[in-house]
Amino acid sequence: MAWTRKVLRVDLTNGTCKSEPLNMEWAQQYLGQRGLATKYFVSEVDPKVDPLSPANKLIMTTGPLTGTPASTGGRYSVVTKGALTGAIACSNSGGYFGAELKFAGWDMIIFEGKSPKPVYLSIENDKAELKCAAHLWGKTTWVTEETIKKTHQDPQVRVCSIGRAGENGVLYACIVNDLHRAAGRSGVGTVMGSKNLKAVAVRGTTGAGQIKDPKAFMAATAAGKKVLAENAVTGQGLPTYGTQVLMNVINEMGALPTRNHRDVQFEDARKISAEAMHEKRPTDGKTHLVTNAACFGCTIACGRISRIDETHFSVVNKPEYWGASGGLEYEAAWALGAANGVGDLEALQYANLICNEDGFDPISFGATVGAAMELYDLGILKASDIGMEAPFGSAKALCELARMTAVGEGFGKELGIGSARLCEKHGKPELSMGVKKQEFPAYDSRGIQGMGLAYATSNRGACHLRGYTVASEVLGIPVKTDPLVTEGKAGLVKAFQDATAVFDSSGLCIFTSFAWSLADIQPQIDAACEGDWTMEKLNEVGERIWNLERQFNLAAGFTAKDDDLPPRLKTEPAKTGPAKGLVNGIDKMRPEYYAERGWDANGKPTGETLKRLGL
Amino acid sequence: MQKSLHIDANKCTGCLQCEMACSYENYGVFNIAKSRIKVFNFEHEGRKVPYTCTQCAEAWCLNACPVDAIRIDAATGAKVVHEATCVGCKVCTIACPFGTVNYVAETGKVQKCDLCGGDPACATACPTGAITYVDADWTGLDKMRAWAGKTDTSPRASA
Numbered sequence: 001m002a003w004t005r006k007v008l009r010v011d012l013t014n015g016t017c018k019s020e021p022l023n024m025e026w027a028q029q030y031l032g033q034r035g036l037a038t039k040y041f042v043s044e045v046d047p048k049v050d051p052l053s054p055a056n057k058l059i060m061t062t063g064p065l066t067g068t069p070a071s072t073g074g075r076y077s078v079v080t081k082g083a084l085t086g087a088i089a090c091s092n093s094g095g096y097f098g099a100e101l102k103f104a105g106w107d108m109i110i111f112e113g114k115s116p117k118p119v120y121l122s123i124e125n126d127k128a129e130l131k132c133a134a135h136l137w138g139k140t141t142w143v144t145e146e147t148i149k150k151t152h153q154d155p156q157v158r159v160c161s162i163g164r165a166g167e168n169g170v171l172y173a174c175i176v177n178d179l180h181r182a183a184g185r186s187g188v189g190t191v192m193g194s195k196n197l198k199a200v201a202v203r204g205t206t207g208a209g210q211i212k213d214p215k216a217f218m219a220a221t222a223a224g225k226k227v228l229a230e231n232a233v234t235g236q237g238l239p240t241y242g243t244q245v246l247m248n249v250i251n252e253m254g255a256l257p258t259r260n261h262r263d264v265q266f267e268d269a270r271k272i273s274a275e276a277m278h279e280k281r282p283t284d285g286k287t288h289l290v291t292n293a294a295c296f297g298c299t300i301a302c303g304r305i306s307r308i309d310e311t312h313f314s315v316v317n318k319p320e321y322w323g324a325s326g327g328l329e330y331e332a333a334w335a336l337g338a339a340n341g342v343g344d345l346e347a348l349q350y351a352n353l354i355c356n357e358d359g360f361d362p363i364s365f366g367a368t369v370g371a372a373m374e375l376y377d378l379g380i381l382k383a384s385d386i387g388m389e390a391p392f393g394s395a396k397a398l399c400e401l402a403r404m405t406a407v408g409e410g411f412g413k414e415l416g417i418g419s420a421r422l423c424e425k426h427g428k429p430e431l432s433m434g435v436k437k438q439e440f441p442a443y444d445s446r447g448i449q450g451m452g453l454a455y456a457t458s459n460r461g462a463c464h465l466r467g468y469t470v471a472s473e474v475l476g477i478p479v480k481t482d483p484l485v486t487e488g489k490a491g492l493v494k495a496f497q498d499a500t501a502v503f504d505s506s507g508l509c510i511f512t513s514f515a516w517s518l519a520d521i522q523p524q525i526d527a528a529c530e531g532d533w534t535m536e537k538l539n540e541v542g543e544r545i546w547n548l549e550r551q552f553n554l555a556a557g558f559t560a561k562d563d564d565l566p567p568r569l570k571t572e573p574a575k576t577g578p579a580k581g582l583v584n585g586i587d588k589m590r591p592e593y594y595a596e597r598g599w600d601a602n603g604k605p606t607g608e609t610l611k612r613l614g615l
Numbered sequence: 616m617q618k619s620l621h622i623d624a625n626k627c628t629g630c631l632q633c634e635m636a637c638s639y640e641n642y643g644v645f646n647i648a649k650s651r652i653k654v655f656n657f658e659h660e661g662r663k664v665p666y667t668c669t670q671c672a673e674a675w676c677l678n679a680c681p682v683d684a685i686r687i688d689a690a691t692g693a694k695v696v697h698e699a700t701c702v703g704c705k706v707c708t709i710a711c712p713f714g715t716v717n718y719v720a721e722t723g724k725v726q727k728c729d730l731c732g733g734d735p736a737c738a739t740a741c742p743t744g745a746i747t748y749v750d751a752d753w754t755g756l757d758k759m760r761a762w763a764g765k766t767d768t769s770p771r772a773s774a
Contacts, residue, residue: 068645069635069740096631103646156648179658207638207646214643225742239628290661294628297635299742301628305661324661 002064002211002528003027004105007040008128010121012195013054013113017121017128022107028531029614031538033063034090035505035545037079037108041088042548044110047555051081051187052169052194054114060101060160060200061109063507064529067102067208067296070221071228072509074099074296076183081556083187083194084171084364084418085436085461088552091174091188092465092504093160094295094303095181097202100158104204115196120148120161123202133198137167140357141176148201161199162189163359168408169193170416172364172439180326180356181295186438186460189359217527224512224520225299231515233475238302238511239292243330244274246442253474253483254577255447256334257440259341259392260370261433261566264444264574268343272333276345277304283311288345290324300511304328306349314350314399327352331464334442335366340373340392347395351402358406364418367439369401371419371431372411380426386411430567436461436558445569445586447579448473450481450489453589456563457493459549465510467496477514484578486585490592498542505545518542544613547597547605551615560603563590617692619751620728620735622665626745629656629663636740640731649719651728652737652746665746667737668715668728670694676727679710685727692751693730701725 005022023040030036037059049055058080065073076098082089101109104125111121118133136144141163148159160177166189173189174182183189211217228234237245250256251269258266270276277289286307293303307324308315315321327349328336336348355362375381376390383389387410390397404412414422420437423429433440438461445452450469458466469492473483481488499518503510506525518538526533569584594601598609605615634650642649652667674694677685684700685707687693696716701724707716708725716727728735730748738748749756 069632069639071742099631099647103648205646205648207642207644207649209644209646229742292628293661293663294630296631298628298630299632301630301743303628307661323659325659 002068002208003032003107004102004208004210006106008106008109008123010109010111010128010130011113012111012115012119012130012197015115015119015130017130019126029541030545031064031502031505031525031529031541032107033061033066033075033077033505033507034079034092035501035541037061037077038088038090038545038548038552040108040110041079042552045081047552048557049081051083051086051191054195056081056191056194058111058188058191058195059108060111062098062102062107063505065524066507067099068211068221068507068528069218069297070508070524070528071225071299072295072297072512073507074298075507075509076101077504078175078183078188080188080191082438082460083173083190085186085438086556087186087436087460087558088549089186089188089460090504091183091185092510093175093177093181093183094298094509095178096296097158097160097177097181098507099296100202100204102204102208103206104202105206109200111195111197114194118196118198120199120201121197122152123200123204125204125206136161136198138164140164141359142179142357144199145179148199152201152203154203157201157203159199159201161359162192163357164406164408165358165360165416166190166193168416170360170405170408171418171421172361174359174361176356176359182356182359182361184361185363185463211528212530213527217524220523220527224516224524227520228299228512228515233477233514234300234512235515238300238514241274242292242302242304244277244304244328244333246330247273247333248275249474250443252577253447254574254579255444255483256338257433257442257444258338260339260367260374260431261440261444261568262374263576264447264579265576266338266341266343269338271343272328272337272345272348277306277328281309283309288349295509298509302511308349308353309346312346312350313396314347321350321353325353326356331442332362332366335363335439336398337366338442339366339370340398342393342395342398344395347399350399354402354406360405363441364439365402365405365415367433368415368419368422369398371423371433372415373397374431375423375426375428378428380428433566433568434462435565436562438462443470444574444579445565445584446574446582447577448483449486449585449589450483450492452565452569452584452586453489453493453593454496456565456586456590457497457593459546459553466500467493468500468510468513469493469496471496471514475514478517484582486589489589490596493593494596497546498539501542501545502538505541540613544615547609547613547615550605554604560590563603617751618733618748619670619692619754620667620730620738621747621749621754623745623747623757624662624664626743627654627663627665628743629654630742632740632742633665633737633746636736640736641726651726665737666715668694669713670728670730675710675712676707676716679706681706688729688732691730691733694727695729696725696727698722698724
């Protein structure tokens with residue numbers, strides 16, 4: 001058993017913390033983390049619940065391999081009903097917090113109710129208590145983490161928290177841990193804020209030792225690490241360039257959404273790319289990038305640690321931003337940059353720092369700025385509405401709007417509702433570039449067809465981390481498929497979605513899947529976890545999780561109509577690049593996908609499918 | 616040949632595989648709180664530095680111990696805590712200038728790096744070569760080589 005077999009249930013309304021045994025029958029069906037927490041969540045929460053009401057719950061959860069030497073075994077997830085989407089939300093984060101929670105002896109924490117006043121949860125091994133957070137409310141995630149470490153007189157305590165965005169109801173607020181790692185999407189931080197829960201501080205000295213077959217486990221994890229080290233992407237590309245290695249590649253493919261998806265190639269892509277982060281700046285002769293960094297247990301180390309240019313307009317006289325800090329990763333660089341036409345690397349890093357500091361998702365924020373800039377371009381929003389001129393490409397507007405969103409000032413409040421609600425409010429709902437009210441990430445589905453289907457059917461709204469067919473369509477992993485055609489994509493998307501659900505339930509990072517298939521993690525899971533974890537069982541677990549999430553969304557009121565893309569991607573062809581003239585073929589792929597999944601024409605799992613999966 | 620742990624902090628990514636390997640080797644659990652090697656993260660500088668006992672030739676911890684619980688492993692040169700003898704007085708933790716001997720409340724004894732009997736688990740686990748176990752007399756060899764390579768001698772006749 002690699003589970004600690006303990007669940008911490010925190011009743012915020014009544015201020016109690018109770019330990020209960022983990023449901024081991026469910027653990028055998030859902031593995032851990034994403035799958036197992038979702039099973040708990042859907043069993044306890046009414047799908048129609050208002051995400052921001054006390055009746056919604058929020059689960060922080062580790063996987064069975066979290067806190068072990070399996071490479072990247074440091075992940076935790078946050079499962080709730082998303083504030084941004086109203087769909088099932090599961091946001092995954094690295095850093096060190098997840099492993100510490102495991103070392104303290106907990107598989108998951110279930111938060112329910114709402115605290116009458118701001119609190120934070122303090123955990124020291126089996127001791128858990130809610131503490132007053134009055135002095136932390138109104139503070140950034142960075143100050144919160146530092147203050148808790150000082151108060152506890154323990155620099156080794158690990159903290160996750162919400163910043164002012166989560167307190168102020170920014171609908172895409174994140175939960176930030178270890179300064180710059182985040183459970184980023186769908187507004188999980190907003191839900192945390194609605195419960196008056198500011199932070200969780202964990203110190204674990206118990207450790208994770210309950211491995212089924214330690215000898216086999218050490219051999220399996222060592223073999224896995226060798227595969228990662230010898231793979232070109234995980235062994236060289238990611239450690240050297242980070243996820244930013246993709247910026248120029250995706251731009252060349254004509255799949256880099258630019259200016260709210262008006263264009264598919266960005267003329268300044270190179271200026272905001274990994275390569276640019278390695279170049280010496282003319283101002284101070286230093287490179288933007290300081291070093292790469294790993295999360296707990298990770299032998300890839302794709303993380304970027306950068307230092308902003310002290311002379312840049314955004315940080316003049318703000319020495320608090322001059323130190324080395326997290327960023328830029330590809331998604332943030334794209335959303336803050338290409339999505340709104342800004343080609344100023346330092347401005348992007350400033351906005352990224354603000355997103356980390358006050359806890360909000362740079363993808364949704366950047367894309368919402370892109371939508372606002374289009375509304376401005378069309379004359380629907382005026383400078384007087386926004387408080388400044390906000391044309392596409394304005395680095396000044398981007399930086400100022402980031403600050404305003406963080407503190408909930410002026411137009412920042414409107415940006416905090418996300419692009420779907422913003423565009424709806426101004427009578428142009430079709431200009432919101434997303435699915436299920438969640439903004440697209442950094443791949444244009446006219447140039448990478450499979451991603452259109454992956455976005456449309458993702459259970460947590462538009463997302464690259466639910467079925468990353470980019471791996472196949474662009475990088476040829478595990479096999480190369482043509483990004484410009486729809487044929488075969490239904491099966492491809494299903495395969496990626498189901499496999500990803502297993503990775504996300506194990507405690508491992510999905511980035512390992514550039515080099516690992518399920519066959520690489522199967523021996524690691526099987527050696528660690530009680531039970532017989534065959535490939536067949538893992539495949540079934542993945543598909544079961546996907547359908548469980550789907551069932552929740554259907555019960556929440558989503559229908560096949562919500563498995564769709566904005567009209568722009570279906571009617572406005574790509575203007576340049578290899579995909580020139582193409583739109584996304586979602587209407588062709590959707591029915592094929594439903595059939596592939598064993599769902600009816602309305603996107604509902606058939607009785608036979610549910611029975612087969614034991615749902 | 617005597618070997619010693621050699622640390623190249625520039626190569627450290629902060630993954631803590633060394634800490635897990637150390638705790639597993641010595642306690643049979645994955646528990647970085649029990650690791651004898653610690654990685655320090657200087658966040659605002661973007662630096663991560665693994666740090667542990669350097670096995671001083673003239674070991675102050677050994678000399679300070681009133682019950683001779685710290686002894687030299689003849690094969691490796693490691694200064695090793697003999698738990699059965701240790702009385703948990705903590706004088707060694709005061710004597711050590713580097714803080715690499717630490718008290719363990721759970722056992723009532725002190726712990727420090729013992730080089731795993733000559734096959735340090737941390738060095739084996741390190742994925743980037745930030746921790747290596749090399750000839751104690753030549754820990755600077757790689758650095759010398761790197762600098763030697765940068766020495767610009769007069770250009771050779773071009774081919």
